[in-house]
Amino acid sequence: MSRVKLFDKQPTPAIEQPMPLDQALQWLSPHETRVKPNVRIFFSQAAYRKCFEHALSDLEHEVGGALVGEVRYDAGRAQTYLVIQDTLPASFTNSGETHLTFTQDTLVHFSNQMDELFPDKRIVGWYHTHPRLGVFLSGHDTFLHRHFFPDPTQVALVIDPYDQHAGFFVWQAGATLDPKHYIGFYELSDVDDHSIVEWENLTPVIVDDVPTESEG
Numbered sequence: 737m738s739r740v741k742l743f744d745k746q747p748t749p750a751i752e753q754p755m756p757l758d759q760a761l762q763w764l765s766p767h768e769t770r771v772k773p774n775v776r777i778f779f780s781q782a783a784y785r786k787c788f789e790h791a792l793s794d795l796e797h798e799v800g801g802a803l804v805g806e807v808r809y810d811a812g813r814a815q816t817y818l819v820i821q822d823t824l825p826a827s828f829t830n831s832g833e834t835h836l837t838f839t840q841d842t843l844v845h846f847s848n849q850m851d852e853l854f855p856d857k858r859i860v861g862w863y864h865t866h867p868r869l870g871v872f873l874s875g876h877d878t879f880l881h882r883h884f885f886p887d888p889t890q891v892a893l894v895i896d897p898y899d900q901h902a903g904f905f906v907w908q909a910g911a912t913l914d915p916k917h918y919i920g921f922y923e924l925s926d927v928d929d930h931s932i933v934e935w936e937n938l939t940p941v942i943v944d945d946v947p948t949e950s951e952g
């Protein structure tokens with residue numbers, strides 16, 4: 737259980753760049769005001785689609801994987817943020833009805849895939865599904881997150897593909913992790929100008945800069 741070293745390789749430094757707010761649509765969870773995240777999360781549509789489709793591929797068993805991307809820093813806003821750019825579906829998992837576990841082979845596989853496919857990127861977190869169970873971190877999930885994703889910038893995405901609910905669990909100040917209250921994300925439009933997000937528990941923030949026809 738102490739093979740955490742796989743994820744402890746010297747991480748690539750945070751890239752200094754303003755948050756790409758003009759290319760993003762913000763999605764809010766119902767718990768947004770109860771969480772003070774260390775990081776903001778930008779989720780590229782390409783990575784979202786991979787997660788979404790993997791989640792729907794099995795409505796009986798939990799599936800999951802790693803979230804791959806970059807950690808960036810917006811100096812003007814003094815804000816660290818993630819850009820999730822890709823995913824690595826996990827193989828060699830033990831999935832039961834109630835929880836999914838990454839085995840040693842899963843971790844080795846992630847490490848090899850990162851070296852091969854994404855040498856300049858980081859594992860910025862992980863995702864897994866809770867078919868029909870809802871969006872929360874179980875005791876086991878919290879254990880996995882603490883042991884394998886301890887960096888203050890690493891996040892856990894939980895998806896219930898049955899109800900199409902999802903949310904991100906994040907480290908907060910003092911290394912606290914709230915297993916019940918999750919946050920949304922910024923949808924980064926790298927594929928489509930229109931939103932592709934279909935998670936029904938999240939609400940988009942509509943910026944009213946263009947008058948709509950119904951007005952006036």
Ligand SMILES: [Zn+2]
Binds near residue numbers: 836873
């Ligand atoms: Zn879980």
